[in-house]
Amino acid sequence: xxxxxxxxLSALAPIAALGIxxxxxxxxxxxxxxxxTPTEILLGGTHPYSGPASAYGVIGKGILAYFAYVNDHxxxxxxxxxxKDEDDAYxxxxxxxxxxxxxxxxxVFALFNTLGTAPNLAIRQYLNDQKIPQLxxxxxxxxxxxxxxxxxxxxxxxxxxxxxxxVFGKYIVQHQPNAKVAVIYQNDDFGQDYLTGLAKGMGAKAxxxxxxASYEVSDPDVRSQISTLQASGADTILIAATPxxxxxxxxxxxxxxxxxxxxLSNVSSASTMMAAATKTGGDAATNGVISDAYTIxxxxxxxxxxxxxxxxxxxxxxxxxxxxxxxxxxxxGMAAAYxxxxxxxxxxxxxxxxxxxxxxxxxxxxxxxxxxxxxxxTSPGDRFPVRELQLLKYGNGGWSTVGSIIDARK
Amino acid sequence: MTNRARVPAANIISFAIAAAVVAVVPxxxxxxxxxxLAYAGAYAIAILGLVILTGMxxxxxxxxxxxxxxxxxxxxxxxxxxxxxxEAAILIAAVLCAIFGWLVGMxxxxxxxxxxxxxxxxxxxxxxxxxxxxxxxxxxxxxxxxSTAHAPGALATVLDNERWLYYEAWLLVGVLFAAxxxxxxxxLGRALRAxxxxxxxxxxxxxxxxxxxxxxFAWSAAYAGIAGALIANATAFVSPDTYALNxxxxxxxxxxxxxxxxxxxxxxxxxxxxxxxxWAQNISTAASPLIYGISLIVVMIAVPGGIVGAIQRVxxxxxxxxAEGKPERST
Numbered sequence: 076x077x078x079x080x081x082x083x084l085s086a087l088a089p090i091a092a093l094g095i096x097x098x099x100x101x102x103x104x105x106x107x108x109x110x111x112t113p114t115e116i117l118l119g120g121t122h123p124y125s126g127p128a129s130a131y132g133v134i135g136k137g138i139l140a141y142f143a144y145v146n147d148h149x150x151x152x153x154x155x156x157x158x159k160d161e162d163d164a165y166x167x168x169x170x171x172x173x174x175x176x177x178x179x180x181x182x183v184f185a186l187f188n189t190l191g192t193a194p195n196l197a198i199r200q201y202l203n204d205q206k207i208p209q210l211x212x213x214x215x216x217x218x219x220x221x222x223x224x225x226x227x228x229x230x231x232x233x234x235x236x237x238x239x240x241x242v243f244g245k246y247i248v249q250h251q252p253n254a255k256v257a258v259i260y261q262n263d264d265f266g267q268d269y270l271t272g273l274a275k276g277m278g279a280k281a282x283x284x285x286x287x288a289s290y291e292v293s294d295p296d297v298r299s300q301i302s303t304l305q306a307s308g309a310d311t312i313l314i315a316a317t318p319x320x321x322x323x324x325x326x327x328x329x330x331x332x333x334x335x336x337x338x339l340s341n342v343s344s345a346s347t348m349m350a351a352a353t354k355t356g357g358d359a360a361t362n363g364v365i366s367d368a369y370t371i372x373x374x375x376x377x378x379x380x381x382x383x384x385x386x387x388x389x390x391x392x393x394x395x396x397x398x399x400x401x402x403x404x405x406x407x408g409m410a411a412a413y414x415x416x417x418x419x420x421x422x423x424x425x426x427x428x429x430x431x432x433x434x435x436x437x438x439x440x441x442x443x444x445x446x447x448x449x450x451x452x453t454s455p456g457d458r459f460p461v462r463e464l465q466l467l468k469y470g471n472g473g474w475s476t477v478g479s480i481i482d483a484r485k
Numbered sequence: 486m487t488n489r490a491r492v493p494a495a496n497i498i499s500f501a502i503a504a505a506v507v508a509v510v511p512x513x514x515x516x517x518x519x520x521x522l523a524y525a526g527a528y529a530i531a532i533l534g535l536v537i538l539t540g541m542x543x544x545x546x547x548x549x550x551x552x553x554x555x556x557x558x559x560x561x562x563x564x565x566x567x568x569x570x571x572e573a574a575i576l577i578a579a580v581l582c583a584i585f586g587w588l589v590g591m592x593x594x595x596x597x598x599x600x601x602x603x604x605x606x607x608x609x610x611x612x613x614x615x616x617x618x619x620x621x622x623x624x625x626x627x628x629x630x631x632s633t634a635h636a637p638g639a640l641a642t643v644l645d646n647e648r649w650l651y652y653e654a655w656l657l658v659g660v661l662f663a664a665x666x667x668x669x670x671x672x673l674g675r676a677l678r679a680x681x682x683x684x685x686x687x688x689x690x691x692x693x694x695x696x697x698x699x700x701x702f703a704w705s706a707a708y709a710g711i712a713g714a715l716i717a718n719a720t721a722f723v724s725p726d727t728y729a730l731n732x733x734x735x736x737x738x739x740x741x742x743x744x745x746x747x748x749x750x751x752x753x754x755x756x757x758x759x760x761x762x763x764w765a766q767n768i769s770t771a772a773s774p775l776i777y778g779i780s781l782i783v784v785m786i787a788v789p790g791g792i793v794g795a796i797q798r799v800x801x802x803x804x805x806x807x808a809e810g811k812p813e814r815s816t
Contacts, residue, residue, distance in 0.1 A: 077504065121604060124760075124771035126731060162770050167628070167727050168720045171522055172763075179517040192726035193628055200630065200721065216627070263617050263626040293614040 078458065110184025111426050113130030116154045116419060117178035119161070122213075133398060134213060135160040137408025138415075139189060140395040140411060145416050147394075152424040159183065165190075167197035174198045178207060185210055185431060188232065188411045191228060192216045192264075194449055195229075197410075199354045203228045210418070211460070212410050214321070215342075217268060220459040230303050230413050230435050230453070234369045234461040236265060236315075238483035240368060242340045242464045243313060244276020245481055249335065256287045257309035259300055259324055262289040262318055269315035269340065276330070276483070284360045285309050290320055300325040303356035310335040325352035329360025339366040343402060346374045348384055369449050369463040370410050374401050375474055383443035410444035414451060417442070450481045457484070500663070507655045516647040518717065521759060523647070527715035529755025530661055531723035532740045533748060534708030538666060540745035542701040543681030544593060548605030552582045552706040553713030554612045554725075558623060560714040560724040564630035566622075571718050572637065572653075572775030578714035579707045586706020588698035607734040613725035628724025650719045656751070657715065661708060666750060677701055695755075699801065738777055741786050744791025753792050 082371050108285035110117035111267030127259050139158055146155040159181055163170040170189065177183045189195050192214040202209045203226045211232035212219055219231030258273065262299060266289060275282040286307035290299035297320050304312060305328070314324045321343030323480040328337065329352070344366035353361045369376050373386075378384050387409060398405050419426070421434040438453045438460065445451060447464040453460050463465035467474040511519040531549060538544050556578035563574035589608065596604050616623045620656045623629065635641050644652065668674060668764035679687035680694050688695060739758035744750025761780075765773035788795040 098776075125774045127729060129771065135770070160770070162762070162766055162773065162774075164731075165726055166732075167722055167724055168524070168716050169762070171720045171722070172517075172524060175517045175520055177764075179515060191726070195625070195726075196628060196630055196724070197720055199720040200633070218627075263620075265626070291614055294610075357792060425612070473810040 076170055092209045098228060099188065103307065107428055109182040111154070114154055115157055116151065117157045117181065117183050118185055118415070119183035120187050121161050121163040121172070121173050121182060121189045121430075123165040123172050124162035126166065128165040128191065130221060131165075131213075131404060132162070132298075133402055133404045133464060134188070134190060134408040134411075136395070136398055137405035138412040139388055139415075139436065140398065140405075141409040141412035143394040144390045145412075151419045152202075152426075154426075156419070157304060158187070162340075163194055165194065167193045169190075169196050170194035171201070172199065178202075178205065183207075184426070186406075187211060187415050187429065188213045191216070192218075195219075199226050199229050206428060208428055208435065210431070210435055211414055213407075213411065214294065216267075217459075220457070222457045230432075230458050230460070232460055232485075234464060235459060236268035237275070238459065239341060239464060240269040240272025240313070241314070241483040242466070243275035243365075244273045244278070244482045245483075246276075246365075246466060246478070247311060247338075248277050248280050251311060252280070253335070254311040255307075255309045256283055256286060256313065257286040257288075257304040257469065258309045258313045259288050259297060259304060260313075260468060261320065262291055265317070269313065272483075277391060278288055290316070292317070292320075293446075294320075296327075297323050298327055302331065305331055305333060306336045311338070312336070313338040313340075313423075314343070315340050316343060318345075318348050322348055322352045322355075325349075325364065326356030329356025329358075332359070337364045341367050341369075344368075344467075344469075344474070346473065348371075350472070353472075362470050364469040365465050365466055366469070366474070368441050368446055369461050369464050370403070370407055370444055370476065371446055373403060373406050378447075379477065381447055383445070383447070386443055406444060410442055413442050413444055414438070414440065419441065426483045438470050446480070496666075504659060507659070510719060511648045511651050516645060518808065519645040519651040521763070522652040523654040524716060525755045525759035526651070526658045527712045528720070528736070528739060529658050529714035529752045530654075530715070530760040531709045531736050532743065532754040532758070533658075533661060533665060533713070533751035534705035535754075536745050536748055536751045537669070537677070537708070538701050538705035540747070540750070541669060541681065542677040544701060545598070545602040545737075546605045546700060546705070547596050547602050547737060548589075548608030549705070549709045549732050549736050550728050550730070551605075551608040551612050551714065552586060552617070552709035553732065554723075555585055556582050556617070556710030556713030557717035557728060558629075559710070559753035560717045561629040561631055562622060570637065571634045575657075575711060575714040575718070578710045582705035582710025582713075583703045584784065585710075587703035589706065590702025593654050594695050594698055601674070609730055612728055612730075617723045624724070625639040626725060628727070630722045633721040634718045640690070650715075653718070654715050657711060658755075661711070662752075663749060664700060669748075673697075673700075686729045687768050734752060735777075738781055740791075742780055742791055744793035744795075746790050747797065748791045750791050750793040757792075 083176040122132055123129050124132035138378050142158050161173045163173055174289045186202060187210045190213040193216055194458045195212045206228055209229040215236045217232040217235045217237050219229055260269055286304055286309055288303050291296045301324055314321050316324055321339060349361050371383050387406055391398060418431060418434045424474055436453045436455050438451055440451050442451050451460045463480050465480050466477040467475045531553060538546055545812050559578040559581050560571060560574040561576055563569040564571050593601055617625050633646055635646050636644040676692045679692055680697055684694050735758055739754035742757045743754025762773040765776045784791060
């Protein structure tokens with residue numbers, strides 16, 4: 076077999092040589108890899124720079140800053156990264172058109188960090204049909220990891236919501252084995268992921284989830300839900316809510332004199348949100364609240380001397396003019412960009428879409444922008460890059476670590 | 486139906502030229518542009534609905550995104566769950582939206598001006614919560630994914646998906662445009678305009694405002710539904726974010742910029758809604774809302790008739806002697 080192929084190759088060699096000759100004359104050319112030249116790799120992306128979710132727009136700017144830094148330091152295997160990031164205003168119909176343009180007009184090599192669950196769902200089929208990598212999408216839904224068999228060209232980045240709730244569940248079982256748990260959750264897939272994850276994490280003790288109450292994003296407040304949960308006799312509460320409702324929940328708990336343990340989803344744990352909850356609900360509302368993180372927190376002074384924080388500050392100083400260094404979204408963008416660069420590096424100099432996809436599912440990196448000790452790993456059977464989380468406790472106006480890193484996989 | 490609609494030669498010629506251009510375009514431009522133009526056609530149809538409702542009948546709507554959502558989900562559910570062909574599903578979308586529009590029109594009878602605008606705005610606001618509430622049918626926040634529409638039967642060998650979506654959209658633009666033109670020429674159009682200009686006078690001519698206002702709403706909503714259906718079809722995916730709150734506002738702005746007083750304004754408006762955000766990106770990533778705002782202010786102050794109104798005014802001054810210049814009320 077081996078010999079045979081060699082024969083075939085030697086027979087083909089003169090033809091190939093002719094082909095190369097013809098190619099250099101501009102007559103015919105072998106199919107080059109789209110978006111890759113000897114000096115450049117072209118990536119495309121979409122983030123909502125305008126519209127209802129425009130707060131996430133700075134993620135794209137964080138990415139651009141990190142790529143600029145990498146390019147100034149030699150690029151990836153000698154190539155510079157160009158990132159064409161476009162504004163889809165969080166509208167899936169617009170995402171589809173922009174991505175088609177990026178693929179068919181700009182001939183991007185791959186899509187990277189396209190943001191939002193719905194926008195990514197809208198482009199997934201198209202990109203997989205065309206065998207174009209849809210890398211490290213910016214959403215915490217579980218489908219990116221669980222539906223890999225059907226969509227092999229797609230992979231997520233964020234620690235998924237279920238993983239977060241699994242970690243909470245494990246911690247509760249370990250530290251409060253007799254806890255009676257109540258949950259307030261948003262009535263959609265986001266909230267459902269927390270319910271599923273919490274039950275998984277608590278395992279046999281899931282029956283200790285005594286009460287659940289949901290809210291709609293259109294609800295003006297969650298006062299009645301919080302009172303119901305408090306009256307249920309629970310001594311532990313999980314707040315699986317987006318910022319507005321999380322702040323309200325914390326404030327209500329504070330005012331109602333809640334004495335139990337409070338767990339809070341990390342989408343709502345930014346220092347500014349905690350400060351807002353403290354303002355209305357008093358110190359009792361926020362002191363002792365447990366949340367988690369997988370990226371480093373730019374506002375946490377304890378992390379100021381970590382290599383990741385230093386790199387973050389350096390990159391921002393030189394390439395991130397006008398970006399707020401305290402904005403966690405900027406840091407998130409850099410974390411994702413780091414993994415993208417790492418993946419390209421591992422895919423090698425002889426870049427193809429297949430190789431990049433293969434590299435993306437064989438990652439094992441110490442991303443400096445992740446919480447010290449959190450590793451990012453993927454394998455063909457596990458397409459959830461981040462499933463390790465550091466639990467944090469709030470007190471005296473800041474977050475400090477609680478226990479060691481918990482892996483939702485185990 | 487007895488009134489003879491007189492079609493001036495100039496209109497036939499301009500319509501024929503437009504049709505020829507529309508037919509040729511996808512064979513000259515790259516496929517993804519045809520794809521974008523399919524969306525422009527869909528938006529043009531939605532704005533045509535606004536021209537009928539707001540421009541002709543004087544009823545404001547900030548809720549047309551809701552009708553588009555009904556149309557889009559009708560297609561998504563019919564195609565993905567019931568296995569309908571998308572073309573038939575578009576028809577269902579139109580009928581459903583006409584009924585829905587009639588009901589809204591009945592409520593709208595009690596309101597006018599800013600109050601009506603706010604009431605219809607409430608409609609747009611309620612889209613996302615309602616869709617998320619009926620998760621089993623609508624797929625909730627994650628929406629519904631279905632297979633991409635392609636040309637039926639033998640046509641598929643000639644037309645790729647992008648060109649098919651393009652022709653589907655622009656064929657509908659042509660049909661709905663012509664249908665509206667003929668309808669607005671006759672008694673129906675006169676009645677709608679009479680109600681817009683002076684409702685009391687209209688009543689004294691024997692026009693029943695309640696009937697015509699509800700009819701205008703139903704008609705307009707059906708067009709919005711078709712537009713929403715086309716967008717769902719092209720995207721092969723619907724979610725609450727596809728028909729978000731700002732879609733309704735964007736449509737109205739597109740209509741005002743294009744010119745709500747004229748049906749051609751709807752075509753221009755469709756192009757504005759589709760291409761302004763794409764062009765604005767070349768200036769700056771987040772520039773499109775700003776450019777929308779500035780153009781809106783400029784148009785409101787300088788050319789209240791929109792882009793088409795401005796063109797018509799210029800054409801008037803060139804082709805007609807100044808003395809004859811009568812006050813124009815375009816159709």
